[in-house]
Amino acid sequence: MTAMSKSKRFGAQTKATATIAQIAESTREPGVGSEMVPMARILRDPNNNRHIPIDWDNPGAPIDDDDPQVELKRDFLEKLEGLARSIASPAGLLCPIVVVRRGSDFVLVAGQRRYLAHKLLGREKIGAIIRHGGPVRLAQLLENTQREDVSLREKLVGLISAISEDGVEFARPSIVEFLKEKVGQSKSMAYLWASILLGPELLRKAIDDGLVTGLREAGSIAALDPSEVADAIANIGRAPGEGEGAAEVSDEGSTTLPAPPAGSANTNERRSRGRPQTHVVVKTKNSHAVRWLAEKVLGADAEGLADVDLNDMKQVQELLKRLFEHAEKQLNEPG
Amino acid sequence: MKILVVSQNKGGTGKTSTSRIIAEFCARRGVRTLLLDLDPQCSLSQRYLEMQRDLTSPDGILPPVHPEYDPTAPEDANWDGISSSANIILAPERLYAYSTQIPNLDIIPGNGQDLRRVELVREDDVSEQIYRNMRDFLRSEDMAAEYDLVVVDTSPSKGPLTTSAMRAATHVIIPTIMEPQGVEGLQGMLMMFRAENYLRAPDDLVQLVGILPNKITPRLALNAGLLESLRSNDALRDYVMPCHLGQRVAFAEADHESVRPRSVFDWPKKDPARLEAEAVGQYVAEKLGLDVSRPPVVADSDASEAAA
Numbered sequence A: 001m002t003a004m005s006k007s008k009r010f011g012a013q014t015k016a017t018a019t020i021a022q023i024a025e026s027t028r029e030p031g032v033g034s035e036m037v038p039m040a041r042i043l044r045d046p047n048n049n050r051h052i053p054i055d056w057d058n059p060g061a062p063i064d065d066d067d068p069q070v071e072l073k074r075d076f077l078e079k080l081e082g083l084a085r086s087i088a089s090p091a092g093l094l095c096p097i098v099v100v101r102r103g104s105d106f107v108l109v110a111g112q113r114r115y116l117a118h119k120l121l122g123r124e125k126i127g128a129i130i131r132h133g134g135p136v137r138l139a140q141l142l143e144n145t146q147r148e149d150v151s152l153r154e155k156l157v158g159l160i161s162a163i164s165e166d167g168v169e170f171a172r173p174s175i176v177e178f179l180k181e182k183v184g185q186s187k188s189m190a191y192l193w194a195s196i197l198l199g200p201e202l203l204r205k206a207i208d209d210g211l212v213t214g215l216r217e218a219g220s221i222a223a224l225d226p227s228e229v230a231d232a233i234a235n236i237g238r239a240p241g242e243g244e245g246a247a248e249v250s251d252e253g254s255t256t257l258p259a260p261p262a263g264s265a266n267t268n269e270r271r272s273r274g275r276p277q278t279h280v281v282v283k284t285k286n287s288h289a290v291r292w293l294a295e296k297v298l299g300a301d302a303e304g305l306a307d308v309d310l311n312d313m314k315q316v317q318e319l320l321k322r323l324f325e326h327a328e329k330q331l332n333e334p335g
Numbered sequence B: 001m002k003i004l005v006v007s008q009n010k011g012g013t014g015k016t017s018t019s020r021i022i023a024e025f026c027a028r029r030g031v032r033t034l035l036l037d038l039d040p041q042c043s044l045s046q047r048y049l050e051m052q053r054d055l056t057s058p059d060g061i062l063p064p065v066h067p068e069y070d071p072t073a074p075e076d077a078n079w080d081g082i083s084s085s086a087n088i089i090l091a092p093e094r095l096y097a098y099s100t101q102i103p104n105l106d107i108i109p110g111n112g113q114d115l116r117r118v119e120l121v122r123e124d125d126v127s128e129q130i131y132r133n134m135r136d137f138l139r140s141e142d143m144a145a146e147y148d149l150v151v152v153d154t155s156p157s158k159g160p161l162t163t164s165a166m167r168a169a170t171h172v173i174i175p176t177i178m179e180p181q182g183v184e185g186l187q188g189m190l191m192m193f194r195a196e197n198y199l200r201a202p203d204d205l206v207q208l209v210g211i212l213p214n215k216i217t218p219r220l221a222l223n224a225g226l227l228e229s230l231r232s233n234d235a236l237r238d239y240v241m242p243c244h245l246g247q248r249v250a251f252a253e254a255d256h257e258s259v260r261p262r263s264v265f266d267w268p269k270k271d272p273a274r275l276e277a278e279a280v281g282q283y284v285a286e287k288l289g290l291d292v293s294r295p296p297v298v299a300d301s302d303a304s305e306a307a308a
Helices: A003-011 A015-027 A070-088 A112-121 A136-145 A152-166 A172-181 A187-198 A201-208 A215-222 A226-236 A287-298 A313-332 B015-028 B043-048 B112-119 B124-138 B141-146 B160-168 B180-198 B221-231 B249-253 B272-288 B300-307
Strands: A034-038 A097-102 A105-110 A125-131 B002-006 B033-037 B105-108 B149-153 B171-177 B207-214
Touching: A003 B221, A015 B180, A015 B221, A034 B180, A070 A112, A105 A112, A105 A125, A105 A136, A112 A125, A136 A152, A152 A172, A152 A187, A152 A201, A152 A215, A172 A187, A187 A201, A187 A215, A201 A215, A201 A226, A215 A226, A287 A313, B002 B015, B002 B160, B002 B272, B015 B033, B015 B043, B015 B105, B015 B149, B015 B171, B015 B207, B015 B272, B033 B043, B043 B105, B112 B160, B124 B160, B160 B180, B171 B180, B171 B272, B180 B221, B207 B272
Parallel strands: A097 A125, B002 B149, B002 B171, B033 B105, B033 B149, B171 B207
Antiparallel strands: A034 A125, A097 A105
C-alpha cells in the first residue's frame, strides 16, 4: 500500500468526524430543543397560579391524619406517584418541562408535577425546554386552563396575571381578542371569562373565597344587575373557604386575587349584555285565553284591546306581553 | 477579563503545554495572567513552582508554602500555609496566587489530594455548589481587577472540576491529537460545550476558540489525513485552528529541570518550536480580544542567569 493511498484513506470522513460535524452544526443555534437541566438549578415560581397542596421540597413527606386537607393531599400524592412510576418506566419523561432563565438558575414555568415526580424519584436532572424570555404567565395559563384539577380561583388568578403580563387593555373587546388569539379559547368561552373579569368586584371576591367555584355559575352571576349579585352569591349557600381551591386566608372585605390592571376597574363599563331589570318572556297559542286574561288584568275597556285581531298570533303575543308588564308594574307598586 | 479553559477528556493531548504556551505568550506581552491548575497530577504547577517533596502526602508533592504565610500571625493560625486551586471549593478564604519567574504571570497550583476529593463528588447538590464556587471566584470583581486573563488547565475527565471550569469559562480551547482516539474525544468535548451553551444566557455564551491540532507530524499519513478530514468538513472548518503544534521533543525537553532557558519563548527566534508556539499564542490572543502588541519581555530568572 502506498503512502498516497493511506493518506487519502485517513483523510476521508469517519463516523467520529460525522458525529462531531453534527454536534458542531447543532451547537450553532443554542436554545432550540430540550436539554437535561440539573434539578438543583430549578427554582419554583411563586407566582404560578396553580396550587400544590403537598410539601414542595419534600413531596414524599407523610401526610398527617389531622391535616385539614388530608384527602386532597393524599389524592394529589397518589396521582403524583403514578406519574413518577410512568417516568421511571422505560418510556421515561415524554414531555419536557418548560423553564425560563433567571441568572444562573431557572424558574419553572410549566411542569410542576413532572418536576415533583422527578423529586420523588430522586432524579438529578430533568428534561427541560429552556425559554429565553417570552410570556411566562401566558404559558402557565395555557397549561393550567386545560386542567380539570385547577380551581376557578386559580384559573382566574392565572388569567389576570397573563393579561397584565401581555399589557392587554382591560376592556371587553381586547380581553376577548386576547383569549381567542393567544389562549385559544372559543368565542363563547372568551366572552364568558371576559364577563367574569369585568364583572363586579363582589364576584371576584366570592371566587377568591371559594363561594363561587363553577365557571358557568360565575358567568351567570356576572350577567346580573350589580344590585342582585350579593343575593345571588348568598343563594349558592357555600361558606367562605369551603369551595375547592379557595384562598387559604382572606381578610374580610378584601381579596387575595392580583389586582386587575388599571383602567378597568371595578367600575366596569355598563355591560352591553346581561339581563335587563325587567324582561318578560311568555308565549301562548291560545288567543282566547289571552283575551280573557287581558280583560281581567287591563280591564275590559282597556285602550286598543278591541282592535286586537285574535287570528294574528303576533298581535296576541304583543297583548300577552303588555298584560304581564302591566301586572308586574302593579305588583311592584308600593302599598 | 477572559477565562480560557483548556480542556479535552482524552488524555495526553497537550492541555498542560497549551495552557503554558498561551499564558506565557500573553503574560510576556503585558497581559496580566493567572494560571489555574485543576489537574490533580499538578504537572503545570511543577513547571513554575518548587513543589514541596513530602512523602507523607499521597502524591509525594505539595504546593510550596505561600511566601506571605506567617505562622506567628494570628490570622494565619488555622492555616497550613498552602494555597491551592482546591481551596476555591474547600476554603475560599485561603486562596492566594503565587508569583512566577515570568512577569505578569501568577499561578494557583493544584493539590492532588484535595483536587481528587473534589473530583470524587457525585451528589448533584454538592456538584452544583462546586460549580457555583468556581464561577463566583473566577467571575468576581476582585479577579477582574487583578487579571486580564485566566488560563485553566483541566484534567482529562468530565468530572465536577472540569464542569465547574466550563461553567465559569468565557472561552474554551480543545487541544487534540490527530489520531482516531483524539478525534473521538472531540465528540464528548463538543457535547459538553454544546450542553453548557444551552444552559447559558444568550449574552453569556462560551466561545470556542478552536480545536488545536497538537503533536502533529506532517509526514505521517494518519496525522495529515485526519487533520485534512476535519478541515475539509463544512461544519468543522471554522472550529479547527489554522495553526498547530508539532510533535517536537523540544517541548518536552523544555520541561526538564536541567534545560535553560526553560521557556520556549526564550529560544532562538527562528526556532520552529518557538515559531509554532507564537503562532498559537497570537491566534488565541486575537480570538480573545487581548492586546498583545507590546514587545515581549524576558523572564526574570533567565535574565539573571544570562547576566551571571
